[in-house]
Every structure is written in C-alpha cells, then in structure tokens.
Amino acid sequence: MLILAIETSCDDTSVALFENDNLLFMDTASQIKIHAKTGGVIPEIAAREHANNIFKVLDKVLKNHYPNEENLTIFKKINYIAVTTNPGLIPSLLTGITVAKTISKTLNIPLIEINHIEAHIFSNFIERKKEDITFPLTCLTVSGGHNEIYYMKNMYEFEKIGGTQDDSAGEAFDKVAKMMGLTYPGGPIISDLADQYINSHKEEKKSKNYNLFPRSWLDKEKLDFSFSGLKSSVKREIDKRIEKNGSLTDLDRQEISYEFQEATIEVLGTKLVNSSFKYKTKNIMLAGGVSANNRLKEFIKSLIINSDINFIYPIKNIYSMDNAAMVGINAYYKIQKN
C-alpha cells in the first residue's frame, strides 16, 4: 500500500511517500530564510512560497522512488493521499489541500484528512514499531502553534488534559529571540546561545542559586500552561540591561537565553512528568517543534531517572518539526483502524 502525504500548514512545504508504515522518501522546502528577514511567518508570503515549491517537492519525491516513470503513472500506483487540513495558517493549508484534492478527485484516490496536532503526536511512530510504544500514556505536544497535554488510552483514543492559557512555548522562544534582535525561528538559536552560556560559564552557573526568571506553574497540580508572564519578565530584563549599557552584549544574549530556556523547560518537563503521576501511566511522550530541544529532553530524563517511567520522543529532530512523514504515518494508522 502506497501513501502520498502532504504538509503545508505553516512554513514548510513537505511531501512524503510511504509503503505501509515505512517511509520511502521525504522532501521538505523550508521557508526559514525568507521569514527570518521579517522575524516571523507572514501568511501571504508563506502561501506564495508553498505555491512556488509544492510541485518541485512533489516531483522530487515521486522521481526519487520511480526515476524512470511519468508522474501520472506513479500517481496511479498510489492507494491513499493524506493531507493536513487543520489547524494551521489558512492560506498555507490551502496549497496542500488543493493539490491533494485535485489528485484525489481526478484519479479517484481516497483522501485522508489529517489534524496537524495529532500528526505531531504520531511523529513518534515514524521509524518505530507500534509495539515499542506502550499505552496508556500522556503526551506533551508543543510547537509554535500549540502547547497541549493529552491522555492517550490507546492509539486512537485521546483526551486533552492540559493546554496553554496564552502563548505556546515555541511562540515564547520565537518572541524572546525577536526581543533580543535574533532571527526566526527563535527555538534553535536560543538553545544554541544557552549551550554557549553553559559551556563558558559552568562554574558561575553552579554557584548561582537564584533564577533570573519566574516559573509559571499556575496551579502546580494543574496541567495548564501560561508563558505571557515569563515573556514580560524577559522583556523587562532586556529593557533594564539596554537602559544601563546602551545595548545587549553577546554575553547578555547568552545568559538571557539560558535563563529563559531553563524557566520554560522546567515547567514543560515537570508538568509532563506530573501528568503521568496524575493519570497513573508509566509512559510519557513528547512531540512538536519544541521537542527538538535537547535540554528539554535531558531535563525530563533527569526527572524520571529513578522511576519506572518510559520516555518516548521522535527518533530524529526532523520528525519533531513540521514534516509530511508525520502526516503519512498518521494516515497509515487511520487506514489500519479503517
């Protein structure tokens, strides 16, 4: 069974081809360089880029697997087309949906509509056997657009048990980066600067017994999040330093990145682990763009080191970010369920 998967919900044009649950090939055209100039995704520009890129990416994926065949011949071998239909930026989603529906209708190939958040959760099944993930589990999925915890009784039964009251953590990473004059997306840049700070200031870090920024626990028992207070604190600290010295130094940026990242991951990681206590599960899972953050994964591992909790996260960082492979694998399991 061949599944063609398409993802265009935000700023990545991604296409993947699956044979059952096996990813044959994926290609993604990233728009990061374009959006870096404006410090964030402008929907009309993203939509134009998707329209420019979709056929190149599609062609590359089809030709990679069947180099000597016409696209029409290849399309006729495909059993299902899967596409992200929501949530996302409407102008961006429209490119993927239009292409997928056109191929589906003209060639009579069944179309599978995929929810972006569910696909992020299913990114954990890419290159993994179904049996390697044990249920029930709780899953924190956190990116630029969402920040939620789900209780999963099994692969098909989800219940949302926590969410954000304002920003997502990914959005906070992006906004804090922008405040410090850094480019989009903020997550990887902040995490690199934080690493530089950890490497160059190990001793100071050890002796420091205060946190520069507050942890927004809300009610600690609750599995909900809020990052707007943290963002305001970061803004005040940046303004204070600029007022004192005229501008931010490289060291200021490293220290603020480190402190902001610690404040964010401590809350994310602790609430994920708490969700497993609250819902009496022995398995926790992480997904979404922010799951590419190594420090977050290290922190979660440190919390469960002496427990029997099993921690799952996407096998490769490319599966944490927006990609069509997560759409394809989600579709495969939907087909299995019929």
Ligand code: KG4
């Ligand atoms: O899932 P994704 O690719 O797109 C959305 O669905 O939003 O996630 C992108 C988000 C951005 O906010 C980006 O800053 C964040 O994930 N991100 C990270 C890291 N890599 C990407 N955040 C923290 N640390 C990272 N290493």
Ligand code: ZN
């Ligand atoms: Zn996403």
